[in-house]
Amino acid sequence: MTIERKWWKEEVIYQIYPRSFNDSNGDGIGDIQGIIEKLDYIKNLGVDIIWLSPIYASPNDDNGYDISDYYAIHPEFGTMEEFDLLLKEIHAHGLRLIMDVVFNHSSDEHEWFEKSRASKDNPYRDYYFWKPGENGGPPNNWRSFFGGSAWEYDSTTDEYFLHLFTKKQPDLNWENPKVREEIYKVVRYWLDKGIDGFRMDVIPLISKRLEFADTPLPAFNDVVEQVYSNGPRVHEFINEMYERVLKEYDIMTVGEGPGISTKTGLDYVGHDRGELNMIFHLDHMFLGHGPRGKFDPVHYDWKDIKKIFTDWYDAMGDSGWISIFLDNHDFPRLVSRFGNDEEYRIESAKLLAMLVLTLRGTACIYQGSELGMSNVKFENIEDYRDVETHNYYKEFTESGTSHAEFLKQVHAHGRDNVRTPIQWNKEKHAGFTSGEPWIRVNPNYTEINAEDVLADEDSIYYFYRDLLSFRKREKTLIYGDWKIIPMASDDLFVYERFDANYKILVILNHSDNTHALDLNVDNYSLCFTNVSSSDKNTLLPWEARLLKSMND
Ligand code: NOJ
Secondary structure, three states, rough: OOOOOOHHHHOEEEOOOOHOOOOOOOOOOOHHHHHHHHHHHHOOOOOOEEEOOOOOOOOOOOOOOOEEEEEEEEOOOOOOHHHHHHHHHHOOOEEEEEEEEEEEOOOOOOHHHHOOOOOOOOOOOHOOOOEEEOOOEOOOOOOOOOOOOOEEOOOOOOEEOOOEEEEOOOOOOOOOOHHHHHHHHHHHHHHHHHOOEEEOHHHHHHOOOHHHHOOOOOOOHHHHHHHHHOOOOOHHHHHHHHHHOHHOOOOOEEEEEOOOOOOOOOHHHHOOOOOOOOOEOOOOOOOEEOOEEEEEEEEOOHHHHHHHHHHHHHHHHOOOEEEEOOOOOOOOHHHHHHHOOOOOOOHHHHHHHHHHHHHHOOEEEEOOOHOOOOOOOOOOOOHHHOOOHHHEEEEEEEEOOHHHHHHHHHHHHHHHOOOOOOOOOOHHHHHHOOOOOOOOOOOOOOOOOOHHHHHHHOOOHHHHHHHHHHHHHHHHHHEEEEEEEOOOOOEEEEEEOOOOOOEEEEEEEOOOOEEEEEOOOOOOEEEEEEOOOOOOEEEEOEEEEEEEOOOO
């Protein structure tokens, strides 16, 4: 079978978290005009598709992932006219735009929920999940992704409603055909504006197991996979959305996939399924999450990461597609998590760029990775903004974890690591805003910022740019097969992408150690390296090389 060619397999995504990208009006919050100002910067990097995290009306309990009006732009970000201009400008730059849509839940300030909660017998009651309590407590033992029960008591009608995320994010009831109609209307509204696709938030969660039985599973990741995700009607619902709306448009869809495993992946993205084009599986992102989640860490290493890449490559074969990414707005900075953000920050950031851009799948780059931005270490919990961090701070410190111990986990795993403002220059607040930023800037902005990086031709930014332009020409990197070349040391990751014409060999030393390299590469020519000088048979710490040869 030959693999199907599609623009969304060839192009590269750049994720913008608008709140933290660029503030044009001095209110401390990134905005639409701010993005428009930076389109040349994005275009010059060489990416193709902008994924915009939510910019809809929202009370911002979860920074926009709690939508109160799917048809309105949050005034903090701008107006609908400004959005239309942004879309026009994005297209004028030869770029595309995909919007982030959140249909598993809405905000509790959405009018559907306000009506739903008002009485037991109103037409909106069934837009959400309402249940009486059990033995004076919630209907079952389900826990929210952000800590505490997944049920909230509402005294108006003496019942509980379901919220898998915060209590301001009630879950929508997709069983109700009217809810689905409303959602398809929203989808069509944005597609008719001319956007190029969607990132669908937590899409495997939309079909609930309606028995709402207690779960005996102790580990949260297992609960997500076996209880919250992959419910009985999930494929029927996604397929219906495809048949009713999506298939009429030349767009791309990527589903965020908590709980989707290599066993279930193709059910969502198989080319013949009529569902989604690709998913962001989260297997490598959830690595290290212990029974109580990310702030309860367990050990993992590169062997686990490599196994996940291999398993997903095998699972997809030529029949389905995934996105390749190493961070986004929910996980730590890739260089801090997978690289060495101190001694080898530049080398390891480049190595990780090479990894993301050479595996099979649509590469996705999170804003600031191209600058080598790293995690932040605030000492005061008040400096953090993320609801997840605050909820778990309360839960962990109340159950005995010390402030210092919890902060250590936040420094490593908290979502605000990736939400500090983009560091544009050395000026006050890193040039992000002329006002007070909504979250403090990472103090390292004087060493890490776009102005410096753009002035240095050896910088991480230009490494990304050159690799991106190489990738555009080399279809072997898109459609080619993949095989791992076994190495004696676990510190090395060596693999080849190949098709009938070419072989592209990638050699990565993802460690602080120097290694001898015993590999015959006589027929290859070196296209990229991230170190200035090394001898052929030695790999320096975090050295990355890309070589190419004819396949004969
Ligand atoms: C996944 C999103 O990426 C995350 O930021 C959000 O908090 C949850 N879904 C809830 O919408």
